Amino acid sequence: MTRRQEKWVRRIGPFVVLFIFLALWQYLAVAERINTFFFSSPVDVFLDFIDLFVSGRIWLHLGITLIESLAGLLIGLSLGVAAAFLFGNFKILNLLFDPIFVAVYGLPKLALGPLFVIWFGLGLKSKIIMSTLLVFFLVFFNAYAGFQDVNVELVNTLKLMGASRIQIVIKVTLPSCVPWIIASLRSGIGASVGGAIMGEYLGTNKGLGFLVQTAGANYDITRVMSVILVMCIMMLILDNIGKLIEKLVLKWRPPVD
Amino acid sequence: MEQVKLSLKRVTHYYEAVDGSRLQALDQVDLNIKNGEFVAIVGASGCGKTTMLNIMSGILKPSEGEVLLDGHPITQGKHRIGYISQTETLLPWRKVIDNIVLGPELDGVPKKERYDKARQLIESGGLAGFENKYPFELSGGMRKRAIILRALAHDPEIMFMDEPFGPLDVFTREALQQEILRIWSQKNLTIVYISHDIAEAISLADRIVVMSRRPSSVQQEIAVQLPRPRNVVEIRYDQEFTRLERKIGAMIRGTNLEVR
Numbered sequence: 001m002t003r004r005q006e007k008w009v010r011r012i013g014p015f016v017v018l019f020i021f022l023a024l025w026q027y028l029a030v031a032e033r034i035n036t037f038f039f040s041s042p043v044d045v046f047l048d049f050i051d052l053f054v055s056g057r058i059w060l061h062l063g064i065t066l067i068e069s070l071a072g073l074l075i076g077l078s079l080g081v082a083a084a085f086l087f088g089n090f091k092i093l094n095l096l097f098d099p100i101f102v103a104v105y106g107l108p109k110l111a112l113g114p115l116f117v118i119w120f121g122l123g124l125k126s127k128i129i130m131s132t133l134l135v136f137f138l139v140f141f142n143a144y145a146g147f148q149d150v151n152v153e154l155v156n157t158l159k160l161m162g163a164s165r166i167q168i169v170i171k172v173t174l175p176s177c178v179p180w181i182i183a184s185l186r187s188g189i190g191a192s193v194g195g196a197i198m199g200e201y202l203g204t205n206k207g208l209g210f211l212v213q214t215a216g217a218n219y220d221i222t223r224v225m226s227v228i229l230v231m232c233i234m235m236l237i238l239d240n241i242g243k244l245i246e247k248l249v250l251k252w253r254p255p256v257d
Numbered sequence: 258m259e260q261v262k263l264s265l266k267r268v269t270h271y272y273e274a275v276d277g278s279r280l281q282a283l284d285q286v287d288l289n290i291k292n293g294e295f296v297a298i299v300g301a302s303g304c305g306k307t308t309m310l311n312i313m314s315g316i317l318k319p320s321e322g323e324v325l326l327d328g329h330p331i332t333q334g335k336h337r338i339g340y341i342s343q344t345e346t347l348l349p350w351r352k353v354i355d356n357i358v359l360g361p362e363l364d365g366v367p368k369k370e371r372y373d374k375a376r377q378l379i380e381s382g383g384l385a386g387f388e389n390k391y392p393f394e395l396s397g398g399m400r401k402r403a404i405i406l407r408a409l410a411h412d413p414e415i416m417f418m419d420e421p422f423g424p425l426d427v428f429t430r431e432a433l434q435q436e437i438l439r440i441w442s443q444k445n446l447t448i449v450y451i452s453h454d455i456a457e458a459i460s461l462a463d464r465i466v467v468m469s470r471r472p473s474s475v476q477q478e479i480a481v482q483l484p485r486p487r488n489v490v491e492i493r494y495d496q497e498f499t500r501l502e503r504k505i506g507a508m509i510r511g512t513n514l515e516v517r
Binding site: 158159160167172176 | 314315333334335336338340344345348349350351352359360363411
């Protein structure tokens with residue numbers, strides 16, 4: 001394949017694959033080869049998707065999930081970076097907490113759900129905490145690796161220039177962690193939304209997770225799918241925002257082709 | 258000119274090897290460097306040149322002996338020291354000009370003042386038009402220029418250079434050697450320059466310190482009586498240059514274990 005051809009396939013190919021899949025699905029539904037009660041149909045899902053927005057019913061739920069995710073992302077990111085920094089600077093913390101962190105990190109967070117509901121209620125708080133928890137570990141391990149990876153030559157250069165310890169942290173250590181933090185930002189976006197929706201499944205009366213949950217309970221498969229479509233598009237937009245931030249913040253790095 | 262800037266007094270240094278044995282790198286090094294002098298240090302590979310430079314600049318504490326800068330023991334963080342090694346030490350996330358202001362920034366010089374100064378240096382240092390580029394957008398030679406300008410912006414009390422132009426191609430290297438000579442004479446700097454290239458050492462320095470093999474000490478100090486200002490390319494055809502090159506070369510070969 002030439003470069004030119006590759007470019008076109010990359011641009012159009014996924015849409016063609018998706019179109020063939022949807023066309024086949026729609027055909028099977030119309031021809032009654034599949035039971036639409038269980039599998040719905042692309043046109044029904046699309047119409048319901050439009051209706052969610054036209055009627056305005058989606059906004060409250062979308063807004064709630066976004067707020068939970070964003071709060072989880074910001075809190076998890078800040079705590080993750082701060083913890084990584086403390087771990088990097090105080091060896092005692094590392095010795096005391098590292099095994100605990102690894103154990104909690106390996107734990108499926110959903111298992112903690114009932115505790116969060118009992119402690120923090122069915123409101124926003126329990127969702128934000130679930131989201132924060134997921135983001136925290138992701139950021140922590142990344143940022144910690146970043147602190148270990150600081151270029152000693154740059155640190156020595158500043159020492160020779162008479163920099164104080166705090167100046168070295170601000171001017172070398174933190175900036176050199178930024179690529180690592182940014183790398184965790186993009187996966188952190190996914191984790192924060194995941195955490196929020198996971199939290200909503202545990203019980204609430206608002207949010208996209210709640211919509212899916214109730215639609216599923218009512219066997220409204222079309223609604224389940226249209227809300228999932230909303231989630232997909234939301235993730236696509238959020239990920240692109242993440243990409244944009246990455247591009248803006250890391251413009252000092254040589255582009256990797 | 259005759260005032261002593263930096264002085265090493267019976268400096269001895271041991272390294273602890275992995276197996277616990279001690280390796281002596283330096284043995285009672287005595288050396289005085291005068292204010293405004295350009296001193297080159299040469300020696301066979303592995304003779305402890307870089308160890309010596311690290312001790313002189315205060316990065317490394319010697320096992321015995323002391324280093325005095327302007328009569329005071331050198332302590333890391335207390336002096337403005339220019340240090341240029343062969344590695345890349347620009348902060349990659351800062352534009353050229355933001356790298357150059359670093360020294361004054363650490364000292365708390367007001368923003369406008371430090372940027373004005375940096376702009377002047379960039380203008381005279383051959384980097385005009387590149388002040389807002391990131392280091393990765395520059396050639397190796399230009400990055401080196403930026404590192405030199407960053408050191409100058411800090412008004413260094415003394416400059417240490419450790420084979421600074423090693424990784425560069427020969428023409429870039431010549432251009433930068435000439436540039437260093439220009440800056441040195443203009444700013445009345447004191448420079449200690451480590452090199453494994455005898456020709457480079459002769460064309461730049463007032464005095465060449467030849468180190469003996471490990472545990473190394475000063476084997477001989479040779480004054481370079483070539484006229485200034487010098488052209489680093491033309492000077493190689495001078496008879497005195499050839500004589501010195503042969504003499505120092507023979508001296509180092511005599512100490513180099515790897516060619517015997």
